[in-house]
Amino acid sequence: MTHQHRPWGYSNSADGNLPDWDLHEETLAVRAGLARSGFGETGEAMYLTSGYTYDTAEQAVHSFTDEIDHFVYSRFANPTVSMFEQRLAAIEGAEFCVATASGMSAMFASIACMVEAGDRVVAAASMFSSCYVVLSEILPKWGIKVEFVKGNDKKVWEKALSEKTKVVFIETPSNPMLEIVDLKMVSDLAHKAGALVIVDNVMASPVLQKPFQLGADVVMYSATKHIDGQGRVLAGAVLGSFSYIHEYLIPFTRHTGPSLSPFNAWVLTKSLETMSMRVNRMADTAFEIATALEGLKGVARVIHPFLDSHPDSALAKKQMLKGGTTLAIQLDADKAKTFAFMNALEVIDISNNLGDSRSLITHPASSTHRRLDVETQLKMGITESTVRLSVGLERPGDLITDLKLALKYL
Numbered sequence: 001m002t003h004q005h006r007p008w009g010y011s012n013s014a015d016g017n018l019p020d021w022d023l024h025e026e027t028l029a030v031r032a033g034l035a036r037s038g039f040g041e042t043g044e045a046m047y048l049t050s051g052y053t054y055d056t057a058e059q060a061v062h063s064f065t066d067e068i069d070h071f072v073y074s075r076f077a078n079p080t081v082s083m084f085e086q087r088l089a090a091i092e093g094a095e096f097c098v099a100t101a102s103g104m105s106a107m108f109a110s111i112a113c114m115v116e117a118g119d120r121v122v123a124a125a126s127m128f129s130s131c132y133v134v135l136s137e138i139l140p141k142w143g144i145k146v147e148f149v150k151g152n153d154k155k156v157w158e159k160a161l162s163e164k165t166k167v168v169f170i171e172t173p174s175n176p177m178l179e180i181v182d183l184k185m186v187s188d189l190a191h192k193a194g195a196l197v198i199v200d201n202v203m204a205s206p207v208l209q210k211p212f213q214l215g216a217d218v219v220m221y222s223a224t225k226h227i228d229g230q231g232r233v234l235a236g237a238v239l240g241s242f243s244y245i246h247e248y249l250i251p252f253t254r255h256t257g258p259s260l261s262p263f264n265a266w267v268l269t270k271s272l273e274t275m276s277m278r279v280n281r282m283a284d285t286a287f288e289i290a291t292a293l294e295g296l297k298g299v300a301r302v303i304h305p306f307l308d309s310h311p312d313s314a315l316a317k318k319q320m321l322k323g324g325t326t327l328a329i330q331l332d333a334d335k336a337k338t339f340a341f342m343n344a345l346e347v348i349d350i351s352n353n354l355g356d357s358r359s360l361i362t363h364p365a366s367s368t369h370r371r372l373d374v375e376t377q378l379k380m381g382i383t384e385s386t387v388r389l390s391v392g393l394e395r396p397g398d399l400i401t402d403l404k405l406a407l408k409y410l
Helices: 025-031 057-064 079-092 103-112 129-141 154-160 183-192 224-228 242-256 262-293 313-319 335-344 374-380 396-407
Strands: 096-100 120-124 145-149 167-171 196-200 218-222 236-240 299-303 326-331 360-362 386-390
Touching: 025 079, 025 262, 079 096, 079 236, 079 262, 096 103, 096 242, 103 129, 103 196, 103 218, 103 236, 103 242, 120 129, 129 145, 129 167, 145 154, 154 183, 167 183, 183 196, 218 224, 224 262, 236 242, 262 299, 262 326, 262 396, 326 335, 335 386, 335 396
Parallel strands: 120 145, 120 167, 167 196, 196 218
Antiparallel strands: 096 236, 218 236, 299 326, 326 386, 360 386
């Protein structure tokens, strides 16, 4: 058999190796993980392939036994997906990253790979509804005990962690009520109890909060939110130590298959280049809006981690760079008038996503958190008059005007 010549212009190309000094994360967001092909392309290549070829049968065997470094199947790994994983790990300061098809697959896999019947999980009580369903309904079916803890009372956490615990799961700030959990305090207590600390950092993003620096063992994301940040693709990511990823997570994801598509990974890799600019701008605007809305007629309460009125604002300012891109608003209204306020908005869209370049508003009780019963919603602080505003890249003045005009419909 005669082998074909390589395509015109192709030559073996060294990867874009990084210099030996510590680069800023904004530089890493553009440069980390870059793996150029022999064509020497400037932009990251998109490898839309499900499988890979081998020069010999022996090479295939050695690839499957990990004796040589060779891609075998895109459910396991893919060059484009690997670029995204390496880049996000560099930004986060993690040893390793595994990308998944959605944020919920990341959340579920991060815990499920660790637990078995008889194990115990302790979780902060305020969180996204699907996470709550996983913890309160799905895991208990497998014989896993789950206890929820509210607030930052050290004695309450000490009591919860006085029993043998396998995993502690924390979402901070929480979705949608932006409750803050003391990551260092809980991590210290959890480690004394022998537990692994998993942090859902989606509301803060990799830009505004660094859970690993505060004691977390694992950080997970819905990359659909700030990481993509433009409402295009679904994705998730789990970051942690080499031992956690390779001993627990990869054996689980490799055989259960929550794989990220190469196309989505390429979109996310490009999005990382602008993530810091987007998130910082959106966070600044969110705080400006929160300040402008406080005290207005029709507004019962504005919830934003950096407002002095937030009960844990001092803690938020200690463990976050900025207060995030989202705020919760308690209106002085019933459900019908709350809907009238939302319907009157002309710039801000009604949508249940967040972290997007477009400002989005939702009614959690009837959308994102409708799966929860009213009692659980109320324990989280969610009422019929609660709206969650995800702030985008529009001019702050336009968004404030839009909100003020809509308040007239209350």
